Amino acid sequence: xxxxxxxxxxxxxxxxxxxxxxxxxxxxxxxxxxxxxxxxxxxxxxxxxxxxxxxxxxxxxxxxxxxxxxxxxxxxxxxxxxxxxxxxxxxxxxxxxxxxxxxxxxxxxxxxxxxxxxxxxxxxxxxxxxxxxxxxxxxxxxxxxxxxxxxxxxxxxxxxxxxxxxxxxxxxxxxxxxxxxxxxxxxxxxxxxxxxxxxxxxxxxxxxxxxxxxxxxxxxxxxxxxxxxxxxxxxxxxxxxxxxxxxxxxxxxxxxxxxx
Numbered sequence: 640x641x642x643x644x645x646x647x648x649x650x651x652x653x654x655x656x657x658x659x660x661x662x663x664x665x666x667x668x669x670x671x672x673x674x675x676x677x678x679x680x681x682x683x684x685x686x687x688x689x690x691x692x693x694x695x696x697x698x699x700x701x702x703x704x705x706x707x708x709x710x711x712x713x714x715x716x717x718x719x720x721x722x723x724x725x726x727x728x729x730x731x732x733x734x735x736x737x738x739x740x741x742x743x744x745x746x747x748x749x750x751x752x753x754x755x756x757x758x759x760x761x762x763x764x765x766x767x768x769x770x771x772x773x774x775x776x777x778x779x780x781x782x783x784x785x786x787x788x789x790x791x792x793x794x795x796x797x798x799x800x801x802x803x804x805x806x807x808x809x810x811x812x813x814x815x816x817x818x819x820x821x822x823x824x825x826x827x828x829x830x831x832x833x834x835x836x837x838x839x840x841x842x843x844x845x846x847x848x849x850x851x852x853x854x855x856x857x858x859x860x861x862x863x864x865x866x867x868x869x870x871x872x873x874x875x876x877x878x879x880x881x882x883x884x885x886x887x888x889x890x891x892x893x894x895x896x897x898x899x
Contacts, residue, residue, distance in 0.1 A: 687809040688715040690733040692724035694741045698794070702737065705798060712805060721750050728754065732766045734809050738788075740772025744779055751786040767808045771796075777882040780815060785848050791815040815886070833875045841868040846885045 689712055691699045699717035706714040715733045718724050721742055728736060738747060747770060758765060769790030770783045780791045790808040792801065793816060800816070807814045834842065837858075844854045851869075855862045869881070878884050 686711055686713050687734040687805070688713050689735050689737065689805060690714075690716045690718075690724075690727060691737040691739075692718050692721065692727070692742075693737070693739040694719060695739075698739075705801070709802065712802070712809075721746060725750065725753065725757075728766050729757070729761075735767045735769060735790075735805055737769045737771055737792075737805075740770055740775060740779070744782070748782060748786050751783070751788060755787045767811075769804060769808055769814070777880070777886055781848070781882050781885050784813065784815070789813045834872060838868050838872050838875075841865060842872055842884060845869070845872075845881050848885065 689702070689706055691702050693699045696717070696719055699719075703714040703717070706712045716727055716731065718727055724736065724738065727733075738750075740747065742750075751768065754766070754768070767790070768788045769792055770788045771790075771792040771794055773794050775783075775791055775793060783791060790804050790813065792804050792814070796804070796816065804814045840858060841854055844857060849857065851862050851865045854860075854865045858865075872884065873879060876884070876887070878887055
């Protein structure tokens with residue numbers, strides 16, 4: 640049986656100049672790319688542009704100051720509203736846009752949906768999104784990733800972790816801190832080989848965001864049977880909760896880079 644996948648991670652990529660009414664656009668001299676010695680992630684000979692949409696301008700200023708010391712990462716522009724962030728991406732699309740979770744989960748999900756719709760229509764409009772916040776639950780992280788975000792980051796992350804995240808997503812990979820779902824997923828116990836064929840099918844659909852009724856319809860079984868399969872999967876893998884299963888699956892397939 641072929642299972643239709645819902646999670647299709649997006650792939651991304653672009654530059655700048657002067658000061659706008661609510662943000663900065665800065666021209667930078669040609670920089671020598673570094674090899675990411677601080678976190679072993681290099682961008683080759685290219686400079687990647689970073690913009691930020693944050694509810695607190697002082698936070699954006701901190702990111703600007705941080706990137707000033709990184710020859711391979713160029714701060715482009717900032718804004719403090721989602722509508723302006725969409726206009727920012729249309730006008731001068733950065734390689735990476737940092738989006739503040741404080742705008743609200745539903746508002747961000749709708750914004751990501753709108754951005755992806757515009758990217759389908761506009762050739763060359765391709766910006767990677769990193770959602771960051773003081774705290775991010777595993778459920779929220781999964782929803783953001785499924786909506787098209789490529790990075791999940793806590794605002795309490797260290798400077799090396801922030802830079803590693805930006806460099807990773809700029810290279811077309813995904814990123815999430817392992818602690819986002821550390822409580823529900825124990826990496827030392829994830830023996831998929833112990834699952835039956837049906838349990839592996841259920842697991843794959845859970846990883847793609849299917850709900851129990853949708854899994855039952857897809858596989859031609861009862862919802863109650865799905866619950867039984869999930870109970871066995873939780874017992875065998877040591878992962879607690881369907882969000883933990885989904886995030887573990889993305890990590891297991893190399894779709895999300897994790898850091899402690």
